[in-house]
Amino acid sequence: SAAPDLGRRHVLVTAGGTREAVDPVRYLGNRSSGRQGYALAATAAARGARVTLVAANSELPDPAGVEVHHVESALEMRDAVWAVLGAVDAVAMAAAVADFRPSSQTSSKIKKTVGAPEAIPLTANPDILAELTRERNDAGRTHPVIIGFAAETDNAVENGRAKLASKGCDLLVVNEVGAGRAFGTTDNQAVILGRDGSERPVSRGPKEELADEVWDLVIPRLSDTQSN
Numbered sequence: 001s002a003a004p005d006l007g008r009r010h011v012l013v014t015a016g017g018t019r020e021a022v023d024p025v026r027y028l029g030n031r032s033s034g035r036q037g038y039a040l041a042a043t044a045a046a047r048g049a050r051v052t053l054v055a056a057n058s059e060l061p062d063p064a065g066v067e068v069h070h071v072e073s074a075l076e077m078r079d080a081v082w083a084v085l086g087a088v089d090a091v092a093m094a095a096a097v098a099d100f101r102p103s104s105q106t107s108s109k110i111k112k113t114v115g116a117p118e119a120i121p122l123t124a125n126p127d128i129l130a131e132l133t134r135e136r137n138d139a140g141r142t143h144p145v146i147i148g149f150a151a152e153t154d155n156a157v158e159n160g161r162a163k164l165a166s167k168g169c170d171l172l173v174v175n176e177v178g179a180g181r182a183f184g185t186t187d188n189q190a191v192i193l194g195r196d197g198s199e200r201p202v203s204r205g206p207k208e209e210l211a212d213e214v215w216d217l218v219i220p221r222l223s224d225t226q227s228n
């Protein structure tokens with residue numbers, strides 16, 4: 001869709017995968033490429049939105065016409081999201097956020113001469129999506145529209161419904177993942193679940209097509225008040 005149907009709207013997208021430092025040179029990370037989030041940012045910009053992209057460790061180039069904040073860790077991502085949250089009409093949380101981070105990080109590189117550490121203690125990261133939906137829902141607001149993402153290998157709809165309820169978001173994009181699917185590929189197959197009970201299957205296709213389907217579902221949920 002080339003229609004500027006997101007004109008005068010400001011959207012926030014998270015993308016990529018967070019890295020949680022172990023020491024100055026090592027981290028715990030994941031295989032997220034950032035492609036789905038970057039596709040969401042690019043398609044929203046093409047549809048006229050002002051776009052802020054909080055990007056974690058993606059190798060993709062910054063999309064044209066998008067304001068990009070580069071972050072490393074979950075805690076940095078949380079700060080970057082909260083810094084713009086009050087100004088946006090919709091938030092799409094496509095990033096793969098690490099559930100845990102090393103409880104402490106050494107200021108110098110762990111030397112192999114001291115021998116292998118027996119364990120790396122971990123601490124839970126905040127669930128950024130759950131935090132922002134809780135704050136919004138507790139305040140009795142429906143603004144901004146909040147979109148979560150999930151990857152499921154089995155029972156996508158059933159597991160997705162449970163996740164949507166626990167996260168409190170308006171839409172949940174459930175990627176149907178399996179061997180060779182979703183991570184790092186350019187294609188995606190998904191079902192987009194709505195808090196209102198709606199269910200939109202999206203057949204396998206480019207991540208830009210899924211992104212456009214997401215924005216198509218966001219538009220009727222936007223409130224009349226515009227943030228931009």
Ligand code: C5P
Nearest residue numbers: 093094095097125126127128129148149
């Ligand atoms: O619980 P799960 O990781 O499957 O949820 C995925 C969704 O929650 C994604 O939208 C992801 O960006 C978001 N998330 C988050 N903060 C976390 C973990 C996940 O915002 N710590």
